[in-house]
Structure formats: structure tokens, C-alpha cells
Amino acid sequence: MDIFERLKAAAAADWNSYVEHAFVRQMGEGSLAQAAFRKYLVQDYLFLIQFARAWALAAYKSRTLADIRAAQAGLAAILDETELHVRLCARWGLSQQDIEAAPEHQATVAYTRFVLDCGAAGDLLELHVALAPCVIGYAEIGNNLTPHGVEALAEHPYREWIGEYAGAGYQAVAAAARKHLDELAARSMTEQRFEELVAVFAKASRLEADFWQMGLEGSTQ
Structure with a gap:
């Protein structure tokens, strides 16, 4: 069992509240209200801006060239991911400038600043544990x-979003992040520290669930 599986098992309730959230279920069923998805998508774009900063911080916190390259790859993947958001939002007449002018929701601020704080106050391992629920999740x-398979989604209303994260490109990003997390843990994690990392992972998972909930609340506005 790698470190990611151990973290998931130790924080199972928080993890499940995130990956099995009603927002995710409704999106999978195709019943998610477009207003909810649109609110989520705008906030997720703003979220990714802060996560790009977190990957840049990971490069700064790195002590080896391999770790710096991993951070560079993570940053590049985040920047590529924003293109999906711009493309989807354009269908509702929202320009990139419109998205960037939107105010950050409290759920966006809470999650992104938590991750940045983990990176600023902790070491590289703690930062990557805080990033893991998003990147790998x-x-x-x-x-x-x-x-x-993605092809079976046919005319599913959220096929493009689902296909992005189910696709080979993103799956490779997540696999690399998972492998790197395991390498970092092998270098510096003790069993005593594992409990501290579980707390970080669990909170990040809860904040992910709160982020989905923020989107669902958008359907009633």
C-alpha cells in the first residue's frame, strides 16, 4: 500500500465525503444543474490560479533537480487545465477576463490558502499531501x-469535463504525482509524522467537499 492509499484509508470518511459528494453523483448522472456547474467552473478557474502558485512554491521548497522538475510538470498541468475552463465558460458568453474578474468564494479562499499555508509553514512532503486530494482525487x-470508458458517455452533458480527468493525459499527471508523493514519504516520513499528515489530508478532503457544496448552492441562486 503506497502512502496515498494509506492516507485515504486513515481519512476514509473525509475522503468519501469528497469523491462521493452529491455534486459528483449528479454530474455523473447528468442531472447536475447547469447553474451549479457554471458557478463551480468559474470558482475552479480562480482556484487553479492559486494552485499554480502552490506548485511554484513546491519548486522553491525543492532541494533536488528531480523535485523541481516534478513541480514544473505540476505547474504546466495546472496551466493546461485552465484552458478547459475558458473553453467551457465561453459557451455561456463568459470571457477569460469575466472569469478572472469574478470574486473568490469563501470556499475557494479557504481551500487554496490552506494549501499555500501548508507549503509556506511545512516542508515539501506536507505541501504535496495537501495537494494530493485535488491532483490525484x-x-x-x-x-x-x-x-x-469515455466513449460510452455519448451525449452526456458533462462529457468534456469528465473526459478531461478520465483521459490518459490527466491520468498520467495523477500517476506521476502519486509516485512522487511516495518518494517524498520514503525520504522523510516517520510513523509519528504520518498521523500529522493524515490530519492535513483529511482537512484538504473536507475542503474539497465544501468546494463541491459551494457549486451545488449555485443552482439555487
Whole structure:
């Protein structure tokens, strides 16, 4: 069992509240209100700006060239991910400037600043544990929503979003992040410290669930 599986098992309730959230279930069913998805998507774009900063911080916190390259790859993946948001939002007449002018929701601020604080106050391992629910979790969600493959989604209203995270490109990003997390843990994690990292992972998972909830609340506005 790698460190990611151990963290998931130790924080199972918090993890499940995130990956099995009603927002995710409704998106998989195709019943998610467009207003909820649109609110989520705008906030997720703002979220990714802060996560790009977190990956840049990971490069700064790195002590080896391999770790710096891992941070560079993570940052590049985040920047590529924003293109999906811009493309989808354009369908509702929202420009990139419109998205960037939107105010950050409290759920966006809470999660992103938590991750940045973990990076600023902790070491590289703690930062990557805080990043893991997002980076690796979205790949798991993408897989969960495509049990018969992306092609089987046919005319599903959220096929493009689901396909992005279920696709080979993002799955490779998540696999690399998972491998790197295991390497960092092998270098510096003790069993005593594992409990501290579980607390970080659990909180990040709860904040992910809160982020989905923020989107669901958008459907009533």
C-alpha cells in the first residue's frame, strides 16, 4: 500500500465525503444543474490560479533537480487545465477576463490558502499531501464516472469535463504525482509524522467537499 492509499484509508470518511459528494453523483448522472456547474467552473478557474502558485512554491521548497522538475510538470498541468475552463465558460458568453474578474468564494479562499499555508509553514512532503486530494482525487473521480470508458458517455452533458480527468493525459499527471508523493514519504516520513499528515489530508478532503457544496448552492441562486 503506497502512502496515498494509506492516507485515504486513515481519512476514509473525509475522503468519501469528497469523491462521493452529491455534486459528483449528479454530474455523473447528468442531472447536475447547469447553474451549479457554471458557478463551480468559474470558482475552479480562480482556484487553479492559486494552485499554480502552490506548485511554484513546491519548486522553491525543492532541494533536488528531480523535485523541481516534478513541480514544473505540476505547474504546466495546472496551466493546461485552465484552458478547459475558458473553453467551457465561453459557451455561456463568459470571457477569460469575466472569469478572472469574478470574486473568490469563501470556499475557494479557504481551500487554496490552506494549501499555500501548508507549503509556506511545512516542508515539501506536507505541501504535496495537501495537494494530493485535488491532483490525484480528480483522476479517481474521472475513473469512477467512466466505468465503461469515455466513449460510452455519448451525449452526456458533462462529457468534456469528465473526459478531461478520465483521459490518459490527466491520468498520467495523477500517476506521476502519486509516485512522487511516495518518494517524498520514503525520504522523510516517520510513523509519528504520518498521523500529522493524515490530519492535513483529511482537512484538504473536507475542503474539497465544501468546494463541491459551494457549486451545488449555485443552482439555487
